[in-house]
Amino acid sequence: MKLSIQNLEIEVAHQSIVRQVSLEVPAQKTVGLIGANGSGKSTLLRSIYKSIAPKKGTIYIDDIDVLTSPNKKVAKHLGVVGQFNELNFDLTVEQMVLLGRTPHKKMMEADNLYDFQRVQEALLRTNLMHDKDRSYLSLSGGEKQRVILARTIAQEPKVMILDEPTNHLDIRYQLEILTAVKDLDITTFVALHDLELTASYCDYIYALKNGEVIAQGTPEAVLTEELIAEIYQVKCQIYQNPITQQLGFHYSI
Numbered sequence: 001m002k003l004s005i006q007n008l009e010i011e012v013a014h015q016s017i018v019r020q021v022s023l024e025v026p027a028q029k030t031v032g033l034i035g036a037n038g039s040g041k042s043t044l045l046r047s048i049y050k051s052i053a054p055k056k057g058t059i060y061i062d063d064i065d066v067l068t069s070p071n072k073k074v075a076k077h078l079g080v081v082g083q084f085n086e087l088n089f090d091l092t093v094e095q096m097v098l099l100g101r102t103p104h105k106k107m108m109e110a111d112n113l114y115d116f117q118r119v120q121e122a123l124l125r126t127n128l129m130h131d132k133d134r135s136y137l138s139l140s141g142g143e144k145q146r147v148i149l150a151r152t153i154a155q156e157p158k159v160m161i162l163d164e165p166t167n168h169l170d171i172r173y174q175l176e177i178l179t180a181v182k183d184l185d186i187t188t189f190v191a192l193h194d195l196e197l198t199a200s201y202c203d204y205i206y207a208l209k210n211g212e213v214i215a216q217g218t219p220e221a222v223l224t225e226e227l228i229a230e231i232y233q234v235k236c237q238i239y240q241n242p243i244t245q246q247l248g249f250h251y252s253i
């Protein structure tokens with residue numbers, strides 16, 4: 001399924017945070033969203049998963065009008081891995097992942113074999129099988145993030161939104177999370193701070209500055225020394241990593 005956004009305007013506390021944003025995430029592609037702290041990335045993503053209502057514009061997943069459709073209808077197709085995953089109550093890892101099935105269930109409908117199979121598959125894909133009976137609240141930040149990803153995988157979305165999913169994760173968890181997402185082969189829109197990860201995982205990139213898209217294109221086209229200087233106010237030298245053959249970045253102030 002394709003995600004399409006047209007002329008999106010978002011205000012928060014009477015301030016314009018996202019301005020005239022139009023973008024497209026083609027089916028089964030991974031599209032990255034980059035921008036400095038406060039540039040509006042999370043606000044833009046929150047509007048897609050209906051946690052904030054835009055002032056103007058449209059958001060479609062294929063022909064589903066996200067802004068006017070009920071949350072449950074959208075959640076059958078759209079999964080979210082956000083930045084903050086704290087809970088006020090405790091569940092086991094397996095129970096947390098089973099929650100991903102909720103959009104597909106009627107009120108009070110019991111979980112069935114298919115639901116448990118989806119949970120098993122999600123636990124396997126995220127390497128959590130051995131932790132399935134542990135308490136969610138006892139997990140480390142990185143482990144919690146994997147559980148949230150497993151819950152989203154169990155939801156069987158066709159489109160996934162990820163807001164800095166690798167924040168606070170060590171190198172192995174970062175690679176595990178992004179590889180698990182890539183292996184799903186679904187439409188993915190991901191905000192990332194790490195430009196090397198962005199360059200290696202994304203097919204296409206949108207760059208935000210002060211709530212506006214100031215560049216878009218392939219990683220090689222967008223991630224230039226000039227653009228990085230403009231967005232992050234740093235000097236940057238870009239090189240080809242001799243081992244991965246992918247883009248490498250050296251920063252200084």
Ligand SMILES: Nc1ncnc2c1ncn2[C@@H]1O[C@H](COP(=O)(O)OP(=O)(O)OP(=O)(O)O)[C@@H](O)[C@H]1O
Nearest residue numbers: 012013017035036037038039040041042043044164
């Ligand atoms: N509830 C709110 N009340 C007031 N201002 C807000 C609110 N939510 C967001 N903002 C402001 O909107 C701007 C964009 O914030 P947003 O979280 O979307 O940026 P971001 O690009 O995701 O940043 P980061 O990289 O730090 O996560 C910031 O200046 C922020 O302070």
